[in-house]
Amino acid sequence: MRPPEGNAADQFQPLRPGLVRLAYRMLGSIAEAEDVVQEAYIRWHQTDRNMIREPGAFLSKTVTRLCLDILKSARVKRETYIGPWLPEPVLETGDEEDKGEDLSLTLMMALERLSPLERAAFLLHDVFGLGFDEIAATLDRDPAACRQLAARARKNVRAERPRYPIDRREGERMTDAFFAASRSGDLSALRNLLAENVVSYTDGGGIRNAALNPLFGFRRVSGLFMGVARKNEGRLPPLLYKGLINGLPGFVTLEADGVVQTTALDIEDGRIVGIYIVRNPEKLRHLVALAN
Structure with missing residues (x-):
């Protein structure tokens, strides 16, 4: 039996902040990130949730795939963008969930230089802690290929991480x-x-x-x-x-x-x-x- 709609919302809302953070890191745009998460919410309502064992994994996969679709067209837009492109600024909120996560602008710019698949593999593994089996299912690649994608991305962004956090x-x-x-x-x-x-x-x-x-x-x-x-x-x-x-x-x-x-x-x-x-x-x- 399909769970009631209220249950769908109750399951989704605690996951929303993490999904927005994932989408923002993928896209560099708060507005687009929120749009993607809202689309994921609609799809969550339309899904037979009795068949979903891990709502977080399912929704992370949905958000990542939606972001990859957007990034395909975003590359064309960025090529015609006038002047330097910077991600939309995010101010510190005091949210405990954000502490310890690398949201630095320099890292966001480094991510921008990666291919969409490299960016996804790196974020899902290094930032959000997913295993390569889960990442493989999300990206429709085998785990070894996802490991290579993350390794290439890590090599490219490593130099952008601050050596010493500023006081x-x-x-x-x-x-x-x-x-x-x-x-x-x-x-x-x-x-x-x-x-x-x-x-x-x-x-x-x-x-x-x-x-x-x-x-x-x-x-x-x-x-x-x-x-x-x-x-x-x-x-x-x-x-x-x-x-x-x-x-x-x-x-x-x-x-x-x-x-x-x-x-x-x-x-x-x-x-x-x-x-x-x-x-x-x-x-x-x-x-x-x-x-x-």
Whole structure:
């Protein structure tokens, strides 16, 4: 006998947060992740659940396959994307389930360079702890092939993992200092904060003004922020949030055009080596409430 609909919802809801995290890591988009999980929920209602022994495994498989379908068309979209592509920013929520998981923006960008199957195998095994037999059933590959996919992916992303996690208070100190220096145009302070080989990525998506290519080196990156400071006459924008953004110290501001913006900082050995700025309003819709 088919379980009642209420039972389907009761079984699904505890699994929803993990499914959204899986879909987000696959797609780099919160909106698309939530859409995928909602589609999985519809399919869960339509499934003969008497035949499902492990709801979590079944739903992870469903979500992964839906994500793989989206990634096939996403590759074409990314090839025509204007400027650097960054994943949608996720702010720290204090959710205990997220602690210990690697959500870093640098890892998300490394995942973007993998093939969809490599990404799926790596995430399902290394992040979510599934065995290769389960992964094989999800990807329609044999376990040995899935093991190879995960190994190739692991090799490619290993260099992107931080060698030493930054101290929380040190991250906050440097975030405060960078916010003040970059918006006031304090070149001396920027010199003390930025590494010589710093790189800056700005994702405007062709909708808002942004550098069309990553900027490399202290001279070009500091020049960008000095120009921003001059344009805004050294005024500091309203600070809406300060904390972790995709696992990196950062902040959310309300810019002069009335749109929110996120800035995340990759810090190594006391210097900022990477700056990741999201200005594309289509990737910031979930943060608009911060400005209200």
